[in-house]
Amino acid sequence: xxxxxxxxxLAVRAWSVARSGGALLGYPDAVTYVMAARRSLFWNPYRxxxxxxxxxGLHGVSPRLRAVVAAQHAMAVAGALALHATTRRCLRRxxxxxxxxxxxxxAGSQLELERSVxxxxxxxxxxxxxxxxxxxxxxxxxxxxxxxxxxxxxxVSTTMRSLGGAAVPxxxxxxxxxxxxxxRARLGASGAVIGGATVxxxxxxxxxxxTTGTWGLTRTVGFTLYARxxxxxxxxxFTPPEGTERLCESRxxxxxxxxxxxxxxxxxxxxxxxxxxPPYPLQAADHDAYRWPADRRLRAFALAALRxxxxxxxxxxxxxxxxxxxxHTGPPSVMGWDHRQLIGELSNPDxxxxxxxxxxxxxxDAGSWRNRRPDALHRYARLARLExxxxxxxxxxxxxxxxxxxxxxxxxxxxxGETGGALAVATAxxxxxxxxxxxxxxxxxxxxxxxGLDALLARLDQARNGRRGAISARRGxxxxxxxxxxx
Numbered sequence: 001x002x003x004x005x006x007x008x009x010l011a012v013r014a015w016s017v018a019r020s021g022g023a024l025l026g027y028p029d030a031v032t033y034v035m036a037a038r039r040s041l042f043w044n045p046y047r048x049x050x051x052x053x054x055x056x057g058l059h060g061v062s063p064r065l066r067a068v069v070a071a072q073h074a075m076a077v078a079g080a081l082a083l084h085a086t087t088r089r090c091l092r093r094x095x096x097x098x099x100x101x102x103x104x105x106x107a108g109s110q111l112e113l114e115r116s117v118x119x120x121x122x123x124x125x126x127x128x129x130x131x132x133x134x135x136x137x138x139x140x141x142x143x144x145x146x147x148x149x150x151x152x153x154x155x156v157s158t159t160m161r162s163l164g165g166a167a168v169p170x171x172x173x174x175x176x177x178x179x180x181x182x183x184r185a186r187l188g189a190s191g192a193v194i195g196g197a198t199v200x201x202x203x204x205x206x207x208x209x210x211t212t213g214t215w216g217l218t219r220t221v222g223f224t225l226y227a228r229x230x231x232x233x234x235x236x237x238f239t240p241p242e243g244t245e246r247l248c249e250s251r252x253x254x255x256x257x258x259x260x261x262x263x264x265x266x267x268x269x270x271x272x273x274x275x276x277x278p279p280y281p282l283q284a285a286d287h288d289a290y291r292w293p294a295d296r297r298l299r300a301f302a303l304a305a306l307r308x309x310x311x312x313x314x315x316x317x318x319x320x321x322x323x324x325x326x327x328h329t330g331p332p333s334v335m336g337w338d339h340r341q342l343i344g345e346l347s348n349p350d351x352x353x354x355x356x357x358x359x360x361x362x363x364x365d366a367g368s369w370r371n372r373r374p375d376a377l378h379r380y381a382r383l384a385r386l387e388x389x390x391x392x393x394x395x396x397x398x399x400x401x402x403x404x405x406x407x408x409x410x411x412x413x414x415x416x417g418e419t420g421g422a423l424a425v426a427t428a429x430x431x432x433x434x435x436x437x438x439x440x441x442x443x444x445x446x447x448x449x450x451x452g453l454d455a456l457l458a459r460l461d462q463a464r465n466g467r468r469g470a471i472s473a474r475r476g477x478x479x480x481x482x483x484x485x486x487x
Contacts, residue, residue, distance in 0.1 A: 001095060001098055002084075002097075002098060002101065005098055005101050005102050005105065006077075006081075006101065006105070008105070008106075009077060009080070009101075009104075009105030009106070010077065012105075012111065012377070012380075013073035013076075013077070013111075013114070015377070016069065016073060016111070016114075016115055016377055017066060017069055017070045017073065023065040023066075023068065023069050023115060023116070023117065024112060024115050024116040024117075024346040024347045025116070025117055025351070025352045025355045025359060026345060026346050026347040026348030026349065026350075026351045026352045026355075027116060027118060027345055027346050027348070027351065028351055029047070029118060030116060030117040030118060030351075030355060031117075031351070031354070031355035031358050031359065032044050032047070033047075033051055033052050033055060033117055033118070033119070034055065034117060034355070034358055034359050034362055034363075035282065035358055036049060036052035036055075037052040037053075037055035037056045037059060037362065038358070038361065038362045039282050039283060040211070040281060040282060040283055040284055040285075041053060041056070041211070042207075042208055042211045042212050042290075043280050043281055043282050043283075044280060045218060045219040045220045045223075045278040045279070045280055045290075045292070046218055046220055046223075046224070046263065046278075047119075047162075047218060048158070048159045048160065048161070048162050048204070048217045048218060049159065049204075049208075050119070050122075050156065050157075050158075050159025050160040050204070051118075051119035051122065051123075051160050053159075054122055054160075055068065055117070058071055059362065059363075063362070063363060063364050064363055064364055064365045065117070065359075065363045065365055065366060066365055068117060069114065069115055072114040072115075072121035072122070073114050073121075075114075075121045075122055075124070075125040076104060076105070076110060076111075076114050076121055076124065076125065077105070078125050078128075078129075079104060079124050079125035079127075079128035079129070079443060080100065080101045080103075080104035080105050080128075080443065081101070082125075082128045082129055082131075082132040083100040083101070083104070083128050083131070083132065083443050083444065083446075083447040084097045084098070084100055084101040085097075085132065086131065086132045086135045086136075086412065086447060087099075087100060087412070087447045087450045087451060089135075089139070089408075090135075090404075090406060090408050090409035090412050090451060090454075091409070091450065091451065091454045092406070092454055092457075092458055093454055093457060096450040096451075096453055096454050097450055099446050099447070099449060099450040099453070100443050100444075100446040100447040100449075100450060102446075103386065103394075103442050103443060103446035104124075104442065104443045104446070106384055107384060107386050107439065107442055108339070108343065108380060108381030108382060108383065108384030108385055108386075109339055109342055109343065109381065109385075109386070109387075109435050109436070109438075109439045110124075110439050110442065111377060111380075111381050111384070112342075112343055112346050112377075112378070112381045113346070113436065113439055115346075115377070116346050117359075118346075118436075119160045119161055120161075120436065120439055120440055122160055123157050123160040123161045123164060123440055124439070124440035124443065126153050126154070126156055126157035126160065126164075127154075127157055127164065127167065127419075127423075127440055127443075127444065128443055128444065129150075129153050130150040130151075130153035130154045130157065130167070130171065131150070131171075131415060131416060131419060131444055131447075133146045133147070133149045133150035133153060134146065134147060134150040134171050134174070134175065134193070134415055135411075135412045135415055137150070137175070137189075138408050138411050138412070139408065143189065143192075144188060144189060144192040145192075147171075147175050147189055147192040147193050147196065148192040148193070148195060148196035149196060150171060150193060150196065151168065151171070151172070151192060151193035151194060151195065151196025151197040151198075152196035152197060152199055152200055153196075154167050154168050154171060154193075154196075154197050155168070155196065155197035155198065155199065155200035155201045156200045158197075158201060158217065159200065159201070159204050159217070161440075162217045162218060163423065163426050163427060163430065163431070163437070164423075165201075165217075166422050166423055166425075166426035167419050167422060167423060168193065168194065168197045169194075170418050170419050170422040171193050171415070171419060172190045172191075172193040172194050173190065173418075174411075174414060174415050174418055174419075175189040175190050175192070175193050176189055176190035179407065179411075204217070205217075211284075212287060212290040213287025213288075213290055213291065214287075214290060214291070219278065219290060219292065219295070220263075220278050220292070220295055221295065221299065222295035222296055222297075222298040222299025222300075222302065223263065223271065223278065223294075223295055223298050223299075224259070224263070224430070225298070225299055225302040225303070225430075226247075226262065226271055226298035226299065226301055226302040227259035227260075227262035227263045227269075227271075228259050228302070228429075228430060228431065228432075229301075229302040229305045229306055229309075229313065230247070230249075230256070230259075230262045230269075230270075230271070230302075230305075231253060231256040231257065231258060231259070231262070231316075231331070231333035232253045232256075232305070232309060232312045232313065232316060232333070233247070233248070233249070233301070233302075233305040233309070234253070234305075234309065234312075235248035235249075237308050237309060238304050238305060238307070238308035238309070239304070240301055240304060241297065241300040241301055241304055243297050244297050244298070244300065244301040246270060246273075246274050247270045247271060247274065247298075247301050248270075249270060253312075253331065253333075254331050256331070256332070256333055257332055257333060258332060258333040258334070258335065258336060258432050259333070259431055259432060260336065271294070271298055274294075275292075275294035275297070275298070276294075278292045278294075278295070279291070279292055316330070316331075316333065316334050316428075317425070317428045317429045318428075319331070319334045319428075320334040320335075320427070320428025320429075320432055320433050321424060321425065321428045321433075323335050323428075323432075323433035324391055324392070324395075324424060324433055324438060325388060325389070325391060325392035325395070326388060326392075327339075327387060327388060327433065327435075333432065334428070334432050334433060335432060335433055335434075336431075336432050336433060336434030336435075336436070336437075337434050337435055337436065338387060338435055339382075339385045339386075339387040339388075339435045340382060340385075341435070342434070342435040342436055343378065343381050343382050347378065386442055387435055387438065391438070391442070391445070393449075394442075394445045394446050394448075394449040395420075395445055395449075396452075397448070397449035397450075397452040397453050397456075398413065398416065398417050398420070398445055398448030398449045398451070398452050399417065399452060400452030400453070400455050400456050401413025401414070401416070401417060401448050401449075401451035401452040401454075401455055402414065402417070402455075403452075403455045403456075403459065404451055404452075404454065404455035404458070405455070405458050405459075409451050409454065409455070412451060413448055413451040413452065413455075416444050416445070416447050416448035416451070417448045419444060420441050420444045420445045420448065423440075423441055424438075424441060
């Protein structure tokens with residue numbers, strides 16, 4: 001069965017590279033990644049530069065979009081195989097390891113994001129690789145090497161998507177909870193993860209500092225926090241810091257948009273109207289060109305709202321988490337694009353036309369690879385939806401992994417479940433639910449679900465064996481009584 005699932009996934013991706021309608025450049029972020037790879041890596045104030053660095057590296061190998069799409073398809077297959085191998089080692093029914101393999105290779109949003117110039121494919125394979133390495137430490141004679149490698153991989157993933165940093169303390173905490181280990185061993189295991197993550201992150205931060213004069217994965221931490229809190233901020237309940245009074249709004253929270261509008265829409269965002277947009281030098285510039293004093297004011301406003309409206313904020317986090325299972329629950333601010341909207345926007349023709357000049361200046365095959373009309377893979381992706389009840393079912397099964405009779409399986413299930421849960425909470429807490437952000441979590445959650453299903457089936461087998469034993473015992477007792485009466 002594995003050959004069939006893997007073969008189908010490879011065939012679809014080979015068709016994508018050889019015959020499909022084109023690379024998907026319709027998501028607004030796509031062209032900004034190309035601009036960073038082509039011009040200044042750190043020009044974009046909102047996003048880390050890990051993915052543009054990767055694009056620049058791939059461009060050095062082949063200056064074609066075909067190479068980007070092919071590489072991202074290969075990454076997805078590698079991530080699927082890593083999670084398959086991770087779960088297979090722990091399973092009693094090894095065929096259940098097909099669940100994460102089929103989930104990654106078959107999910108429609110996964111396939112379309114691989115075909116896009118977007119950071120999700122490399123981020124997902126790095127997350128899968130880190131989890132695979134951490135799980136491998138449980139059976140290795142040199143666990144700290146595996147844990148350090150897992151930490152380093154998580155550090156690199158954080159430069160692709162800054163939310164990935166939420167996984168580092170979770171994996172470090174998981175590593176410290178080794179059954180029967182001494183305190184020194186626990187601290188050493190946790191330190192290996194943190195130390196491994198620190199190396200790539202430190203190199204990245206130094207490069208950011210050298211180029212822009214600022215520390216941090218991005219230059220708009222305060223603005224991002226403001227965009228998350230602005231949909232619920234009620235200035236009647238706190239005093240806005242000096243210079244931020246005009247950020248207060250009279251419209252009710254239920255009618256406000258999400259964080260994206262507060263960061264990019266002049267009509268919707270009081271911050272953009274008051275302070276303008278952050279600076280983004282497209283070419284190398286001195287450090288003053290990157291500074292934006294408004295970011296501190298926006299952070300102060302957001303923290304004031306958070307202190308005085310903590311319960312309101314926690315409620316929106318809860319509603320954001322609910323959207324993973326039931327999209328469009330709660331106000332618009334806790335929901336981004338659902339599965340169908342994401343698939344449509346990845347090939348938005350208006351944004352593709354706007355991206356053409358920049359993309360054509362960097363890639364030789366840009367004209368032939370622009371997606372002019374939906375193709376068969378696009379139609380398949382719309383139908384192959386894991387969002388909603390399927391995701392909820394996988395998450396519920398993953399929770400059952402905590403009851404697995406095998407200790408190594410329980411440890412692996414805890415790693416997968418805790419990491420996936422932490423990343424889901426971080427998404428809801430710092431941004432909002434969006435099918436794009438949910439897609440990299442499908443693989444780890446499906447791997448955890450395989451372990452949970454294995455645990456449930458093991459319990460079922462035990463119950464059956466127990467009933468059979470009881471029936472046999474009763475039959476034996478009846479035979480003994482019958483023989484006693486005859487005697």
